[in-house]
Amino acid sequence: MNKILKSGLLVAALLGSTAIAHADCGIENGRVSIVGNEFPAIQTVGKGAEACATDSVEVKTNLTADHQKINLAGMTGNPAEYTSAIVANSSIVALMNDDVIRPLDDLVAKHGSDIKKNQLITIGGKVMAVAFMANAQHLVYRADVLEKAGVEVPTTYEEMLAAAEKIRSMGIMENPVGGAYKAGWNLAQEFTNMFIGHGGEFFKAGTAEVTINNEKGVATLEMLKALTAYMNPDYLTHDSNATNAEYRAGNVALMNMWGSRAATLTEADGVSDEVKAGFAIAGPMTVAGGDTPATTLWWDGWTVAKNISDADAEATFIALKNAIAPAILNDETTQQAVWLIDGYQPTDKATGVFAAAEAGSTPYPMLPFQGLLHTALGAEIPDYLQGKEDAAKTLADIEAAYNAAAKEKGYL
Numbered sequence: 001m002n003k004i005l006k007s008g009l010l011v012a013a014l015l016g017s018t019a020i021a022h023a024d025c026g027i028e029n030g031r032v033s034i035v036g037n038e039f040p041a042i043q044t045v046g047k048g049a050e051a052c053a054t055d056s057v058e059v060k061t062n063l064t065a066d067h068q069k070i071n072l073a074g075m076t077g078n079p080a081e082y083t084s085a086i087v088a089n090s091s092i093v094a095l096m097n098d099d100v101i102r103p104l105d106d107l108v109a110k111h112g113s114d115i116k117k118n119q120l121i122t123i124g125g126k127v128m129a130v131a132f133m134a135n136a137q138h139l140v141y142r143a144d145v146l147e148k149a150g151v152e153v154p155t156t157y158e159e160m161l162a163a164a165e166k167i168r169s170m171g172i173m174e175n176p177v178g179g180a181y182k183a184g185w186n187l188a189q190e191f192t193n194m195f196i197g198h199g200g201e202f203f204k205a206g207t208a209e210v211t212i213n214n215e216k217g218v219a220t221l222e223m224l225k226a227l228t229a230y231m232n233p234d235y236l237t238h239d240s241n242a243t244n245a246e247y248r249a250g251n252v253a254l255m256n257m258w259g260s261r262a263a264t265l266t267e268a269d270g271v272s273d274e275v276k277a278g279f280a281i282a283g284p285m286t287v288a289g290g291d292t293p294a295t296t297l298w299w300d301g302w303t304v305a306k307n308i309s310d311a312d313a314e315a316t317f318i319a320l321k322n323a324i325a326p327a328i329l330n331d332e333t334t335q336q337a338v339w340l341i342d343g344y345q346p347t348d349k350a351t352g353v354f355a356a357a358e359a360g361s362t363p364y365p366m367l368p369f370q371g372l373l374h375t376a377l378g379a380e381i382p383d384y385l386q387g388k389e390d391a392a393k394t395l396a397d398i399e400a401a402y403n404a405a406a407k408e409k410g411y412l
């Protein structure tokens with residue numbers, strides 16, 4: 001997976017191309033129904049698939065921040081409500097665990113000769129998804145605010161804390177740090193990043209035995225809590241959308257943000273010229289003197305449901321293949337992501353994701369039980385951040401919640 005991500009990141013940037021257009025995609029009939037996240041790059045893919053709609057081909061999209069709450073249920077029925085889910089490293093695992101997506105090898109052989117090898121996500125010897133973009137979280141900051149405070153661009157989380165304290169003490173901003181710390185998935189992702197940065201291993205090698213209840217787990221929680229002291233007091237309700245809104249409003253000077261969000265951060269209506277002029281991107285930070293960045297590398301791609309007709313599966317594959325063709329690239333869409341598509345030329349806004357790859361960042365673990373730990377983290381950490389529990393109790397609760405879920409699923 002490391003090779004897939006890095007080769008896609010560092011080799012896929014080639015030439016420019018043209019705009020999206022409605023066209024005959026070569027689908028005779030079928031139903032295409034796509035569920036996925038709502039950020040701009042995925043919206044572009046959704047529009048690209050919709051361009052294949054005809055009188056005999058129905059194409060619908062449901063792009064929502066709640067996609068991970070509905071995609072599994074929507075693909076479990078027979079026939080499945082959704083013929084495809086747009087997924088990432090983590091979210092594909094749940095779909096595979098419940099056997100709701102099909103191998104794509106036959107469709108790749110028939111219709112995918114122009115799909116590059118580094119886009120084919122192969123698990124257990126079978127192609128299970130087609131990746132179209134790479135992603136990572138990295139530093140986004142206000143260069144003008146740092147200059148005013150007289151501090152350098154942070155390369156470590158310790159430097160970020162020092163910069164935040166100086167910005168606050170000088171009265172420039174009260175809560176200069178932003179973060180997607182919403183209780184649940186987002187907060188668990190921040191722990192995952194920080195734990196990796198501390199050199200932590202989530203599981204005992206070759207087993208599903210969790211190994212976060214240790215000094216590295218404590219240090220991770222302590223750093224997360226230290227950062228929240230400089231965040232909006234409502235940080236446990238802030239996902240990427242809310243965090244970006246704080247930055248756009250001029251309330252945040254430093255944050256760890258997804259490259260897919262950072263790319264269009266200042267494009268929204270109402271962003272002041274001051275915020276636009278100060279907008280800047282850097283690579284991911286390290287922590288606790290470590291060399292491994294406190295972030296994870298990701299891919300986003302599409303799948304095809306198992307519980308649908310072969311005709312609908314073929315229509316879905318062809319529509320989504322057209323949705324990630326070089327023709328989708330133009331001046332606007334090129335800014336939206338680090339595309340793994342022929343014709344993509346990296347922009348300045350892609351530097352954070354490229355820096356994450358070049359710094360040896362770790363891909364998010366694609367283990368069948370990683371999602372169970374992610375869920376436990378997101379549910380248990382808020383009590384620690386709110387001062388209801390100490391770090392030792394919180395880590396013990398995470399371990400207990402994970403163990404219960406892993407035993408129920410048969411992993412322990």
